[in-house]
Amino acid sequence: MVSNTSEIFIGLFNQFWFLGVLVSIVVLGLMTYLMLRFRDQGAKTPDPEDAPMLGKIPEDRGKIKTVAISLTLSSLILALLLGGTFGAIDAINNPPQGTLNVEVTGFQWGWKFKYPNNYQDTVMTVPKDEVVIVKIHSDDVFHSFGILEFKIKKDALNGRVNTIWFVARDAGEYNIVCYEFCGLGHTFMRTKLIVMEPNEFQDWYSKLKPGEIQHAPVQQGGQQP
Amino acid sequence: MSIKVYSSIFAVLIGSTAFELAIIGQPLARNVLVTSVMGLAGIKALLVALFFQHLKDEPRSVSSLLLLGLVAAFILLTLSLLSIGALHGV
Amino acid sequence: MSEDHQIPPTSSISRWLFTTNHKDVGILYLVTSLYFLFLSGTLALLLRTQLAVPNNTFLSSAAYNQAFTTHGLIMVLWFLSPFAFSFANYIVPLQIGARDLAFPRINALSYWLYLFSGIMLLVSFFVGPADGGWTVYAPLNTARYSPNIGLNLTAGALVLFIVSITISSVNFITTILKMRAPGMKLMQMPMFTWSILITVFMMLYAFPSFLAGVSMLMVDRTLGTMYFSAPEGGSLLWDHVFWFFGHPEVYIVLFPAIGAVGDMIPSFTRRPLYGRKYIILGLIIAAVVSFMVWGHHMFVTGYDPLVAKIFTLTTIAVSLPFDVIVVAFIESLVRAKIKLKTPALFALGSIMLFIIGGVTGVFLGSVAIDHHLRGTYWVVAHFHYVMVGGGAVALIGALYYWFPKITGRMYKESLGKLHFALSFIGFNLLYFPMFINYDMPRRVVTYAEQAWAFNNFLATIGAFVFGLAQLLLLYNLFTSMRSGAPAGSNPWNAFTLEWATTSPPPDYNFEETPRVNSDGTVSLPKLTSFANGGTPSGYSAPHGLPHQSHLSPFPIILSALAFFALFGIVSLTFIPSASFSAGIVYLWIFFAALIMGGFAIYGFAREKFVAPEDETLEGWPFKNIGRMKMGIWTFMASEVIFFGVFIGAFLFIRAGTAEWPAIDTIFKIQHGAINTFILLTSSFTAVMAVVFSKKSSKGGVAASLALTLFLALWFLYNKATEWQELFHEGFTLSASPISSTYYITTGAHGAHVLGGIVALAVIIGGVLKGRYLGHDHGTVEYFGIYWHFVDIVWIFLFPLFYLL
Numbered sequence A: 001m002v003s004n005t006s007e008i009f010i011g012l013f014n015q016f017w018f019l020g021v022l023v024s025i026v027v028l029g030l031m032t033y034l035m036l037r038f039r040d041q042g043a044k045t046p047d048p049e050d051a052p053m054l055g056k057i058p059e060d061r062g063k064i065k066t067v068a069i070s071l072t073l074s075s076l077i078l079a080l081l082l083g084g085t086f087g088a089i090d091a092i093n094n095p096p097q098g099t100l101n102v103e104v105t106g107f108q109w110g111w112k113f114k115y116p117n118n119y120q121d122t123v124m125t126v127p128k129d130e131v132v133i134v135k136i137h138s139d140d141v142f143h144s145f146g147i148l149e150f151k152i153k154k155d156a157l158n159g160r161v162n163t164i165w166f167v168a169r170d171a172g173e174y175n176i177v178c179y180e181f182c183g184l185g186h187t188f189m190r191t192k193l194i195v196m197e198p199n200e201f202q203d204w205y206s207k208l209k210p211g212e213i214q215h216a217p218v219q220q221g222g223q224q225p
Numbered sequence B: 001m002s003i004k005v006y007s008s009i010f011a012v013l014i015g016s017t018a019f020e021l022a023i024i025g026q027p028l029a030r031n032v033l034v035t036s037v038m039g040l041a042g043i044k045a046l047l048v049a050l051f052f053q054h055l056k057d058e059p060r061s062v063s064s065l066l067l068l069g070l071v072a073a074f075i076l077l078t079l080s081l082l083s084i085g086a087l088h089g090v
Numbered sequence C: 001m002s003e004d005h006q007i008p009p010t011s012s013i014s015r016w017l018f019t020t021n022h023k024d025v026g027i028l029y030l031v032t033s034l035y036f037l038f039l040s041g042t043l044a045l046l047l048r049t050q051l052a053v054p055n056n057t058f059l060s061s062a063a064y065n066q067a068f069t070t071h072g073l074i075m076v077l078w079f080l081s082p083f084a085f086s087f088a089n090y091i092v093p094l095q096i097g098a099r100d101l102a103f104p105r106i107n108a109l110s111y112w113l114y115l116f117s118g119i120m121l122l123v124s125f126f127v128g129p130a131d132g133g134w135t136v137y138a139p140l141n142t143a144r145y146s147p148n149i150g151l152n153l154t155a156g157a158l159v160l161f162i163v164s165i166t167i168s169s170v171n172f173i174t175t176i177l178k179m180r181a182p183g184m185k186l187m188q189m190p191m192f193t194w195s196i197l198i199t200v201f202m203m204l205y206a207f208p209s210f211l212a213g214v215s216m217l218m219v220d221r222t223l224g225t226m227y228f229s230a231p232e233g234g235s236l237l238w239d240h241v242f243w244f245f246g247h248p249e250v251y252i253v254l255f256p257a258i259g260a261v262g263d264m265i266p267s268f269t270r271r272p273l274y275g276r277k278y279i280i281l282g283l284i285i286a287a288v289v290s291f292m293v294w295g296h297h298m299f300v301t302g303y304d305p306l307v308a309k310i311f312t313l314t315t316i317a318v319s320l321p322f323d324v325i326v327v328a329f330i331e332s333l334v335r336a337k338i339k340l341k342t343p344a345l346f347a348l349g350s351i352m353l354f355i356i357g358g359v360t361g362v363f364l365g366s367v368a369i370d371h372h373l374r375g376t377y378w379v380v381a382h383f384h385y386v387m388v389g390g391g392a393v394a395l396i397g398a399l400y401y402w403f404p405k406i407t408g409r410m411y412k413e414s415l416g417k418l419h420f421a422l423s424f425i426g427f428n429l430l431y432f433p434m435f436i437n438y439d440m441p442r443r444v445v446t447y448a449e450q451a452w453a454f455n456n457f458l459a460t461i462g463a464f465v466f467g468l469a470q471l472l473l474l475y476n477l478f479t480s481m482r483s484g485a486p487a488g489s490n491p492w493n494a495f496t497l498e499w500a501t502t503s504p505p506p507d508y509n510f511e512e513t514p515r516v517n518s519d520g521t522v523s524l525p526k527l528t529s530f531a532n533g534g535t536p537s538g539y540s541a542p543h544g545l546p547h548q549s550h551l552s553p554f555p556i557i558l559s560a561l562a563f564f565a566l567f568g569i570v571s572l573t574f575i576p577s578a579s580f581s582a583g584i585v586y587l588w589i590f591f592a593a594l595i596m597g598g599f600a601i602y603g604f605a606r607e608k609f610v611a612p613e614d615e616t617l618e619g620w621p622f623k624n625i626g627r628m629k630m631g632i633w634t635f636m637a638s639e640v641i642f643f644g645v646f647i648g649a650f651l652f653i654r655a656g657t658a659e660w661p662a663i664d665t666i667f668k669i670q671h672g673a674i675n676t677f678i679l680l681t682s683s684f685t686a687v688m689a690v691v692f693s694k695k696s697s698k699g700g701v702a703a704s705l706a707l708t709l710f711l712a713l714w715f716l717y718n719k720a721t722e723w724q725e726l727f728h729e730g731f732t733l734s735a736s737p738i739s740s741t742y743y744i745t746t747g748a749h750g751a752h753v754l755g756g757i758v759a760l761a762v763i764i765g766g767v768l769k770g771r772y773l774g775h776d777h778g779t780v781e782y783f784g785i786y787w788h789f790v791d792i793v794w795i796f797l798f799p800l801f802y803l804l
């Protein structure tokens, strides 16, 4: 797994997926079976005794028992999923002590990252195996800051600072994507997340000059693919 | 309904408005102030609805229609304010 | 024209322009909504073509954004609900044994407003389309970030559309609750009628929130207020107001489909629906809870974690009633004799697709999972499975099902089955791959990831299969309409009342009003051999009531004028100040339409249009209240939400504002207090007018109403001077979120006062001519209901703005 957040997501998603597929197969299978089993085969299928006909509003049929059983079953399943969800969301929402705080600002159309030493960049660089806290904000419209492979996102709003946190597990390059439509350049409002080995990161970070801006400034319209 | 009833309701409406104005000048805690002024407004609104709009005499289903609307608006208000932390400490 | 109860033949244009007959209006809805389906479907095929392969350049970003925005808006608003309401119009009165809707002219008005709103949307599509998605998020939707006239026109189109929906829901609520065949209890109504009843209730309470939101957007864009541009309200305010409407809206498009399935299942399984009671109960519960789940569209906005948990809980809970409904549908198949005719295939297929949509919705309902799935193709797949699969597919089944009733002819069965097979396969090929692409962001014009390429390609193939298959539907219906085998009155051997009359039914629906007996049997009217279009000489209206009118020119005239008035005003504020002459033109369009609209409303009010109120009809729980009064009260319920949302927006912005001005600094208590006393007094005079009217005291009514009018004018005069003072102090509309909320909230109230003034002038005119007295006191009373409501709103606005 590439990060603790993708771990949380995939663990929970698999629970949902397993139960969802199970329920779907059972229900859809049952339905198909019933459709075939009770299809009209002419004289072979007797006419139901309570067949509706014009001139009479049919009596209600149906037992509360069926309803109760199906409700209990699905409540059990849903309660299970709810439990998992609440556990996961508490983990997502409550960052431990962070080692690195990065401020990210979304704008039409790109991302800016600011480090504690005031260094600014258009690419996000973090060490692996350390708690990274991201403070998300927007300069203009509604954006959503998401790290594709880390399976985590939070909206970037003007007038509000939102927080996510993660611990990256593998060094490498990942994709930062805007997940809320924000105008003409939305599609290309992407950048990279670079995860470095901790010592490599220390090395990189210590060489930065505060206030410096690395990489090319993001152009209006973002980078084209 | 008689003119007398309407007139007394009217008098109460005017009186409670005067009362609202009187409270405002008093050195009351903010939440006491808010509750009493909005409470008075609620009572006035109720009086107008029940007597002037004759909701009192209409089938209960009519007031239920309006009540449902009020409840819906109230849900929107409460949850949206809660969501931005505006009701904390109230 | 309207006194004539003879409708012109269906070949005559004037029939289609002026008809108020619910069946004609239903057909108009049907044709228009299908037009929008194919239009919007074409846009969807453009979108899918662009996404077929990575790095494609078939569409530019701009074109792509406009295409998906218009596609979404049309499909959700201008196609799905109107399509469902074509059946609601045609079938519901038949199902409850009524002759027409409660307010036939209002019904025609709903249609024409819908058509003109659609035209305005199309105009916007050609002059500079909106491009923010159907959710038009803030602040991208403000003039600063979307400076195009297209979004102004779209907002105008939405206003017309919402007005259409609102009056239509009032109409259906009144009809269904007050005009059922004698003896028909609520629980005996067919499933489709039930679903429409629940749907219109959701519409009544959900759409005013949208209207308030769109109104705020419109004033933001035209007058420069700051609801959505300032951080104090901004993105989150729009989110709340939009989704508070938006979530019920997705059920609004779904429920009629569930109802139609509920009617089709008994017809094709030859057994009564299993657990009917529980299905109805489930629908009602889901409808209620649908107003408490909107926050699941905002899970990643970073709002309060406790609120996120509440919304997770309500969202998961709302899937339970659907579970009951689906289980009951499936249980209905047991020991049945299932005839897999085309409508049955679509109905059952739709249930299957809905199941997949529902299960995948539960994933999204989990706030934790949504932290990845939000904004991805998983969401796109989910809502297409529920809205297209659960909604549109079932309604297409309904079209096959009721086609014989509407045209009197059968469609071609084999072609219908082929249509189903291709649609079902195409649908799954189109949308299932999107689940697998759950990393891919939605609303992107292209992608570079090879990992997503294959699934996108599959989806595009599926889109073309699904899209082209719909041509079979058109072909089938067009040819069968003329040459299909005669259907007879009840081809499916169904039990609901629409099948108890000829196909197509005569103008007046039933020879005699059907009657439901206490043992559940129905006394059916005898079938006449007259098809739609003629009034047989032997026919007499029930109990010697006058004949129902079926024609009025005012609905189309009023809608056209409303179109031009809105068109003028939204365009006016957009043109650059340089082109002064263009501004004059738009201003003229606006004023001309407004003035003519005044005359048209007067004509509408004075037109002799007969819609007899039959006292013998079943009207629980509104038996003891007139149709008109009930309609007005129902409308008032929607007004409660409308103002509730304005007040809510004010409090929301106020909560986000650090420094609120101390009392009596900007808003002088004295101004508010005087106006409060004025309005309270005017309520008293208005209620006295009713007293005098009942006593037939012409002078008394005239005097009290004149006094009311005077007080109302005084109120507005005070308001105007107050505004002028504030403006001079630099407290303008665009000064701050504080000023924005103040002007617009009290302005919306002031507009209602103005409406009251116009009504008062007309009523006083009538009173002087001796109308509205004695038995005819209704009008004065209805005015009072409205006026006291305006008073009540002020009772709350006064402390909120001036005292606290």
Ligand code: HEM
Pocket: C135, C250, C251, C253, C254, C296, C297, C315, C316, C318, C319, C322, C357, C358, C359, C361, C362, C363, C364, C365, C366, C370, C373, C374, C375, C379, C382, C383, C386, C387, C390, C391
């Ligand atoms: C089983 C019950 C359902 C659940 C639990 C559910 C849950 C959700 C959730 C949580 C979302 C938000 C996803 C996101 O944006 O991140 C969503 C989106 C959506 N759902 Fe459902 N849903 C259910 C049924 C339905 C039904 C019945 C419909 C309509 C017929 C529907 C239509 C939609 C639409 C249109 C959206 C997307 C709106 C947009 O962002 O454009 N859902 N659903």
Ligand SMILES: [Cu+2]
Pocket: A142, A143, A144, A178, A179, A180, A181, A182, A183, A186, A187, A189
């Ligand atoms: Cu974006």
Ligand SMILES: [Cu+2]
Pocket: C246, C247, C250, C293, C294, C296, C297
């Ligand atoms: Cu929803």
